[in-house]
Amino acid sequence: MEYQNQNHCPVARTLDIIGERWTLLILRDMFLFGPRKFQDLQDSLQGIAPNTLSTRIKTLEAKGIIERRLYTEHPPRAEYRLTRKGLALAPALKALKAWGDKYTAESG
Amino acid sequence: MEYQNQNHCPVARTLDIIGERWTLLILRDMFLFGPRKFQDLQDSLQGIAPNTLSTRIKTLEAKGIIERRLYTEHPPRAEYRLTRKGLALAPALKALKAWGDKYTAESG
Numbered sequence: 608m609e610y611q612n613q614n615h616c617p618v619a620r621t622l623d624i625i626g627e628r629w630t631l632l633i634l635r636d637m638f639l640f641g642p643r644k645f646q647d648l649q650d651s652l653q654g655i656a657p658n659t660l661s662t663r664i665k666t667l668e669a670k671g672i673i674e675r676r677l678y679t680e681h682p683p684r685a686e687y688r689l690t691r692k693g694l695a696l697a698p699a700l701k702a703l704k705a706w707g708d709k710y711t712a713e714s715g
Numbered sequence: 716m717e718y719q720n721q722n723h724c725p726v727a728r729t730l731d732i733i734g735e736r737w738t739l740l741i742l743r744d745m746f747l748f749g750p751r752k753f754q755d756l757q758d759s760l761q762g763i764a765p766n767t768l769s770t771r772i773k774t775l776e777a778k779g780i781i782e783r784r785l786y787t788e789h790p791p792r793a794e795y796r797l798t799r800k801g802l803a804l805a806p807a808l809k810a811l812k813a814w815g816d817k818y819t820a821e822s823g
C-alpha cells in the first residue's frame with residue numbers, strides 16, 4: 608500500500624483500486640457498452656498507451672472488478688466484462704456523470 | 716484539454732477536473748471536516764508534496780469547486796471550503812465510500 612495512513616478510510620481504499628482516470632474510463636466503457644475486447648478499449652480511449660491499458664486491465668482483473676472470458680477458442684479471443692463487484696460501482700459512475708452533466712460543459 | 720475526443724462524455728469531463736487521487740482526498744477531507752487550512756490538508760494527506768497540494772488546491776479553486784476565505788486579517792490566514800458546486804460532489808464521494816465499505820478491507 609502506497610498510503611498506509613489512509614488505509615482506515617474507505618474512500619481512500621476505493622481510490623487505491625480505481626482512482627485513476629483511465630481506470631474509471633475503462634469501467635465507464637463497460638457500463639455503457641457491455642463486454643469489451645482489448646481493441647475496443649484501445650480504440651475508445653484514444654491516447655492511452657497499449658501497455659498502460661494492459662496494466663490497468665490486469666489490475667482490474669486482479670482486484671476482481673472485471674473478468675476475462677474467451678468468446679471463441681479458435682482462434683482464442685478474449686473479452687472483459689464487469690463482475691458483480693464491478694457492477695457495484697454503478698452508483699459512483701452515475702454520480703460522476705450527473706455532476707459532469709450539470710457542472711461541466713462540452714468545449715468546442 | 717488533454718483528451719479532446721472524450722469531451723462529449725460527462726464522466727470524462729468530471730475526471731478531467733477531479734479524477735486524481737489526491738484531489739478526491741482533498742475533497743473528502745472537506746466533506747468530513749468542513750473548511751480546511753493548507754496545513755490541515757498537509758497533515759492529513761501524509762505523503763503529498765506541498766507543491767502538489769498547492770497545485771491541486773489552485774486547480775480546485777480555479778474550477779470553482781472550493782473557495783479561499785481569509786478568516787483572520789492580522790496576520791492573514793486563509794482556509795478553503797467547498798462551494799455549492801463542490802458540495803454537489805457529495806453523492807459521488809458517498810458512492811465511492813459505500814463501495815469501499817462493502818468491497819475493500821482494511822489491511823493490518
